[in-house]
Every structure is written in structure tokens, then in C-alpha cells.
Amino acid sequence: EDQVTQSPEALRLQEGESSSLNCSYTVSGLRGLFWYRQDPGKGPEFLFTLYSAGEEKEKERLKATLTKKESFLHITAPKPEDSATYLCAVQAFGGLTGGGNKLTFGTGTQLKVEL
Amino acid sequence: KAGVTQTPRYLIKTRGQQVTLSCSPISGHRSVSWYQQTPGQGLQFLFEYFSETQRNKGNFPGRFSGRQFSNSRSEMNVSTLELGDSALYLCASSRDGIEAFFGQGTRLTVV
Numbered sequence: 001e002d003q004v005t006q007s008p009e010a011l012r013l014q015e016g017e018s019s020s021l022n023c024s025y026t027v028s029g030l031r032g033l034f035w036y037r038q039d040p041g042k043g044p045e046f047l048f049t050l051y052s053a054g055e056e057k058e059k060e061r062l063k064a065t066l067t068k069k070e071s072f073l074h075i076t077a078p079k080p081e082d083s084a085t086y087l088c089a090v091q092a093f094g095g096l097t098g099g100g101n102k103l104t105f106g107t108g109t110q111l112k113v114e115l
Numbered sequence: 116k117a118g119v120t121q122t123p124r125y126l127i128k129t130r131g132q133q134v135t136l137s138c139s140p141i142s143g144h145r146s147v148s149w150y151q152q153t154p155g156q157g158l159q160f161l162f163e164y165f166s167e168t169q170r171n172k173g174n175f176p177g178r179f180s181g182r183q184f185s186n187s188r189s190e191m192n193v194s195t196l197e198l199g200d201s202a203l204y205l206c207a208s209s210r211d212g213i214e215a216f217f218g219q220g221t222r223l224t225v226v
Contacts, residue, residue: 032213043119043205043217044158051213087158091213100171101146101209105158 002027006088006106013078013113021073021109023088033071034103035064036087044087047073078113085110117142119208119218127224133194136221140187140208146170147189148215149181152203164189196225 005024013019025033032051036044048057050066057064061082063074073086089103120139128134140147148171149161160173164183181191187208193200201224207215 034213034215036217041203041222043121043219046214046216049214089158100163100165101148101207101213101215102160102163102171102173103148103150103158103207103215104160105150107157 002090002092002104004088004090004104004106006086006109008109009107010110011112013075013111015079015113015115016077018074018076018078020075021086021088021111023071023073023106024069025071025088025090026069027090027092027104029093031091031093033066034089034091035062035071035073036089038085038087038108047086075111078111080113080115083111083113119206119216121204121206121218121221123221124219125222125224127226128196129226130196130198132196133192134196134223136191136193136204136206136223138189138191138206138208138218140189140206141210141216144208144210144216145187146209146215147183147187148207148209149189149191150205150207151175152205152220153201158205161191193223198225201225 035047038044048064085108089105146165148163163171183189203220205220209215
């Protein structure tokens, strides 16, 4: 069974204080690893997809990296508007169960950036 | 480009009733997935439809069902509602590449 574990559960940063969020995963065959941002009461907002170990993607102050066992979301010089819950999810290749677009999510890291 | 649209945004139902939620995917996307989000369990996969066929199903009781129409719009139905069904129900659409885009969700409260 695919599993995703995110740490820490919550993180409080000062504006400009860089940090990293961790996503550890076990999956039968990784088709893709996803990062989403979710604001309270809203649906997850897509950030990145990573497909293979060694891959990196950047968007503004965010950078996602991937190894064979985990992914990191690095936040450089965060601002208060970066406050949100960050979700990691994995998608496995098909096989007997048929695959498809099923995502297995971690429980998220709640980030708070203060002035 | 319009995003994923879910209706209604909020619902209050009584135990034992049934409910139908609707999802209109991004134009051109043929895959629609449904997820339940609760504070205790996080986001859990319910099922996925592709070209009107259920392609994958999560570990939820048979009270949870869905369907997809020829225009890719999807509906999810929950029968005999229980208090524990209170949650944010999210729909995600995909072109059947890999990236999935979520709607704003339907907040269901069962009283």
C-alpha cells in the first residue's frame, strides 16, 4: 500500500527565514510526486509534479526536489502570503489495480510565516 | 480558462438522507476523481471516472457512488448519510496526463 508521511506537522517561520518541508514516501512504482498548497476552506492548488530522482522544479520562492525515498519543498525568504498547508501526494503506476489517476496524500505541513 | 467547478459549495443534510454533489471538470479533461477531506483523515481517494467508466475505487462503503456523463461532468452520491460523512468533498480533473487540478470543494455537514 502506498504511504506518504510529511514532517513537520506545523512550522512557524519569521519572514525571510528559509526552511524545508519533508515528504517521505513508499510506493510500488512512482509515476509522479505532487506538491499542492491549500488555503483554509479551499481546494488544493497545484504547485509541482516531479517524476524521477534528481529532478528539481522552482516557482518563485519555492523549490521542490526528489530522491528515491523523499521529496523536499524548500521555501526561500518566505513571506506572510506563503502561509498555508502544503500537501504532498504520490501516484503509482498501474498494474493489477489499473492505476489511473489516484493520488495518495500525506496529512500536510501547516506553515505560518510571521512578520 | 475556467477551472474545476463544484456545486453546491455548502450543504446541510440530516442523518439518513441522501445527497448528490456535482463536478464540472476543466474543458478537455476526461478524468474526474473524488476525494473526501476531514481533519482526522486528511485527503482520501473515493473513486475516479474516465470516459464514463469507473477506473479506480478507494476504500469507502457502497453508500458512496458516482457517475460520469458524456460531457465529462461527474456526480457523486452519498446515501443514508451518517454524521461521520461530514467533510469537504473535493473533485479533481486531469487530461489523463498526471497533473490533477482541484475544485473549491463542497462542504457537507450532516446533522
